Amino acid sequence: MSEPPPSDRLSPAVERDYVDRARGGDQEALGLLYDAYLPRLYRYCLTRVGNETDAEDLAEEIFLKVLGAIDGFQWQPATDSAGQRIERVPFGAWLFRIAHNHVVSFHRRTALRGATAELDERIRDHTRGPAELTETKLTIEEVFVAVRELPEAQREVILLRFASGLSIAETAEALGKHPTNVKVLQHKGVQRLKRLLADVEEGSSRTARDVERFEVRREQVRGDQRD
Amino acid sequence: MDERLGQHETPEDVAAAERFAGVLDTLEAGGQPDVDALVDAELASLLRTADAVREPGLGATETVAFHSYRARSRAFVLHTLEQQRVAGLAPSYPAATRAGATQRTGIIDFVVRHRGWTVFAPVAAAAAAAGLVLFTPLALAPEENRPALATNLTSLATGGADVEFARVTTALAELNQRSRNGQPVDASLLRTITESTTAAANRIETQPQSVSKTHVENYQRAIAQSSTVLGTLQAAVGVEDALAAAQRATQDGKVTATRFLGAESAVGASTGNPAAASTATPTSTPAPAPTVAPAAVTTATPTPTATATATATTRAGTVAP
Incomplete structure (x- = not known):
């Protein structure tokens, strides 16, 4: 199973050192x-908006927001319901919480203007050629279209966990949820994605509604690109 | 019901979710989970789905285009943060406002739309090397502790449009001067050129009301005069990236300036722009199609002349590598 590249992740001690130094300018x-954090943040943005142009701009804006506000970031201990101190993974969670809110704002602005997500032709062309179309590999386009079919809570967990590589604890903190709730959302989200993608591949009518919605949405996105 | 659960989850749901999460944790830690694809077909299938969802994203950050974006964006972000810090501005940065639903802002969009340049990069590099035959090559020294630039770059690190554009013209003038004097051009100057050019272009695109036509015309002129020098520099080992970034930034800046001046000319007195009495028409037309060799793109005269006036102040801090 593919895993996030090791260079994407900092150890807690190293990250804390960087953050403390960054707070001092x-x-x-x-x-x-x-x-x-850029690779993970970029992947998150890409799977949230479906095109490289917006993903690049959003990632940059989010970094400016996060790093510009880092002076005010505080390492705060947390306790569970029994009053026991618990480990936190605050910085990454804080960054992706801001990212989540920023992307939500972007979608609201985009919806108000009536624009739809454009697809970057190069993403499709780059990730696979005709020979690969018969394989089960997904493209960014298909991931984007599929996750949009998920309920919002499941979608956020899936994107933070698999697009951004956050751990369960980080995801829980970023979304303000309990880790167990995140695990359940993760499980249900992957189940739904599996069903949706498998049914599209096999042309099954078992979940005809899901298949139809997926294909209609995919054509909508492609049509927007052609326009 | 357990308060940790949502409204509809049962203990069985939780147990299945915990098992799935535990297996993922093992895999992500580099271990081998105990999952039998025959006995645990459902679980194995979910793992494959999770992997299929993760994989395209990983590929997206392995492309040449992404690494190019990363370098440019890093320089811009750190430069912006440094400006804010030195100026003592509030932590919230002035957001790069979007000009409209269909109109993109910023250098990044331009480069994305012209990403074909990355294809021509090796050809451009070869053309630049070929320029050695026709032009006196300037060997780029590896980065060293140079004396501060005898210009006002430090004092130009903060401030409004005047200062920002002056920083660009000063840095480019320094480049031209070193070229004329046969002095090497180091990576720190190239990074200054990249950062200042990018920052100014970003201002033109996102805060057009804060720049005047004169600002942009001077900016465009300075870039044009330096294009030949940048196009024919021979990069020493370790400095290629800095040179390539400076070349891209100046090209982007030229297009941004041309677009601004073209809009100014088409609309007349642009809303919010400081009054500019000039009725000059754009000096060049937008060139959306990239060209192969940087040296061939330039509209500069063969012998660039410095236009900025140097003042005796120390060099501004540059972005950390």
């Missing part, structure tokens, strides 16, 4: 935080 530390 250390440019090198800011750059290191950027390097560590």
